[in-house]
Amino acid sequence: MTTAEPRFVLVTRRTRLDELLQRYTTLDQARFYVEHLGADFGDYLAEHAAYEKALKTVAETLAACGRVQRIERNVLPTFVFPPDTLVVALGQDGLVANTLKYVGARPVLGVNPDPKRWDGVLLPFAPRDLPMLIPDCVKGRRPKRAVTLARATLTDGQVLHAVNDLFIGQRSHVSARYELAWGQQRERQSSSGILVSTGLGSTGWLRSVLTGAAGVEHGNETDEAQGLRTKGLAWDAGELVFSVREPFPSKTTGTGLVFGRVNTQHPLTVVSHMPDNGVIFSDGMEADALVFPAGMTATIDLAAHRGCLLH
Numbered sequence: 001m002t003t004a005e006p007r008f009v010l011v012t013r014r015t016r017l018d019e020l021l022q023r024y025t026t027l028d029q030a031r032f033y034v035e036h037l038g039a040d041f042g043d044y045l046a047e048h049a050a051y052e053k054a055l056k057t058v059a060e061t062l063a064a065c066g067r068v069q070r071i072e073r074n075v076l077p078t079f080v081f082p083p084d085t086l087v088v089a090l091g092q093d094g095l096v097a098n099t100l101k102y103v104g105a106r107p108v109l110g111v112n113p114d115p116k117r118w119d120g121v122l123l124p125f126a127p128r129d130l131p132m133l134i135p136d137c138v139k140g141r142r143p144k145r146a147v148t149l150a151r152a153t154l155t156d157g158q159v160l161h162a163v164n165d166l167f168i169g170q171r172s173h174v175s176a177r178y179e180l181a182w183g184q185q186r187e188r189q190s191s192s193g194i195l196v197s198t199g200l201g202s203t204g205w206l207r208s209v210l211t212g213a214a215g216v217e218h219g220n221e222t223d224e225a226q227g228l229r230t231k232g233l234a235w236d237a238g239e240l241v242f243s244v245r246e247p248f249p250s251k252t253t254g255t256g257l258v259f260g261r262v263n264t265q266h267p268l269t270v271v272s273h274m275p276d277n278g279v280i281f282s283d284g285m286e287a288d289a290l291v292f293p294a295g296m297t298a299t300i301d302l303a304a305h306r307g308c309l310l311h
Contacts, residue, residue, distance in 0.1 A: 006066030006138045007082055010059060011099050013073045013091040017048040047117065051090075054113035057127040058090050065134050076102045077288055086137055096122040097163040097200070097283055100147060100307035107144060109137060109310045124311055133310075143311045146236040149303035150198050150262075152280050152290065160290050161303050162282030164201030168270055168298065169193025170277050171286070175248065177273040180257050182242075183266050190253040192245040194270065196262065196300050199233035201283075202241060207232065209243050239263040240302065267301040 014022075020030040034041045062068045071079055073095055079102070081087065087108045089099045096110040111130070112123035125133060136142045150162040160166070169176035175190045197206035210228060228241060244258040262268045272278045278292035292298060 006134075007085045008062045008066055008068045009079075009081060009085050009087045010062060010068055010070045011073060011076065011087060011089040011091070011095065012055060012070060013095050015044075015048040015051050017044045020044070047114065050114040050117070054111070054127045055090060058088065058111055058130060061127070061130040061134065062088065065138065073098060081106060086134075090127075091123075092118050093120060093122045094283070096309070098285065100163045100309070101149070101161050101283065103307070105305045105308055107137070107142075107308045107310050109133070109142075122309065137310055145309045145311050147200050147307035147309055148198050148236055148238065148240075149305070149307055150196055150240050150282070151301055151303040152196075152282075153299045153301075154280075154290060154292070155297045158290050160280060160282055160288075162196070162198065162201075163307060164198060164283045165205050166196040166280060166282050166300060167193055168196070168280050168292065168300075169245075170274060171279045171289075172277055174277075176278065177253075178278075179271040179273065180244070181269040181271075182257060182260050182262070185257045187254045187257040188252060188273070189244060189247055189255070189257070190250065191247040194242055194244050196240050196242045196268065197233075198240055199235045199237035202228060202232035206241060206243060209245060213243075236306065238302070240268075240300070242268055242300070262300060262302070264302060267299050270298045270300065272296045272298070 017030065020033065024030045024033055031041045034044060059068060076098060081103055085106055087099060087103050087106055088111060089096045089108055090111045090113055096108060099108055109125065110123040111125050111127060112118055112120040115126055133142065147163060150166050152160045152166050169192065176193045177190050179186065179188050195205060195209055233241065240262040242260055242262055247255040247258050249255045272292045272294050274292065275294045279289045280292050280298060281289035
């Protein structure tokens with residue numbers, strides 16, 4: 001960043017209390033709803049207060065250093081980030097991951113609003129750290145960590161990126177039907193869907209899928225799968241990993257192609273056989289999904305760019 005006046009985009013998220021107030025309008029109605037379910041409304045208030053305090057600190061620190069534009073998480077898919085912008089995400093790990101998906105190669109600084117509440121693998125800094133950090137960030141002196149992104153490209157040109165993982169399957173819990181192609185292998189399948197994980201996401205949903213499969217196999221797990229399950233991939237790995245969830249064998253569907261690595265030489269191709277409710281979504285964001293109807297082809301590979309996290 002070399003501009004005379006630094007520019008910042010501050011990405012925020014709604015707290016649980018914000019979401020309740022949007023639904024129930026008043027604090028008393030929100031309190032009644034939560035306490036009627038037997039939950040502690042005080043925890044909602046404490047989380048909200050901590051976030052508001054952190055937001056005030058971060059916003060004031062950034063404003064003292066340059067121009068600040070604040071946006072909420074829900075506008076990320078349509079927001080046009082200005083060039084030479086430092087993006088600051090204040091929230092949980094999911095907010096940082098979702099932000100990385102839309103900022104291109106711009107650096108992202110993850111800030112933990114409540115270190116006592118959130119572990120924050122992608123949130124190495126607290127609001128109080130910013131006065132020391134921002135000058136170094138603006139001058140490009142902070143260490144950077146590259147993050148490999150996955151990419152799904154449909155026949156009609158639509159593209160969806162993922163920081164953690166892509167899910168390909170049915171919107172509901174019925175079986176997904178498709179034809180899978182990887183390298184020289186091709187197979188029709190019926191399953192609970194396909195998960196394609198990045199290095200960053202390899203210790204999340206993918207680990208859960210592999211752990212379940214290892215339990216069913218009773219010790220017959222391959223060394224490759226065990227290594228992924230226990231250690232995951234590097235965040236900047238030049239490959240993705242796909243795993244088919246609960247493949248079903250039948251006269252017309254197979255279970256021979258259920259696990260593999262995707263790289264620039266070996267993309268994954270999926271042809272939908274789902275007349276209704278076929279989708280591809282990333283990072284658990286079902287609301288921001290690609291429709292994947294019968295006859296549509298999706299090519300899964302590495303994104304052309306990598307995300308950039310400041311450390």
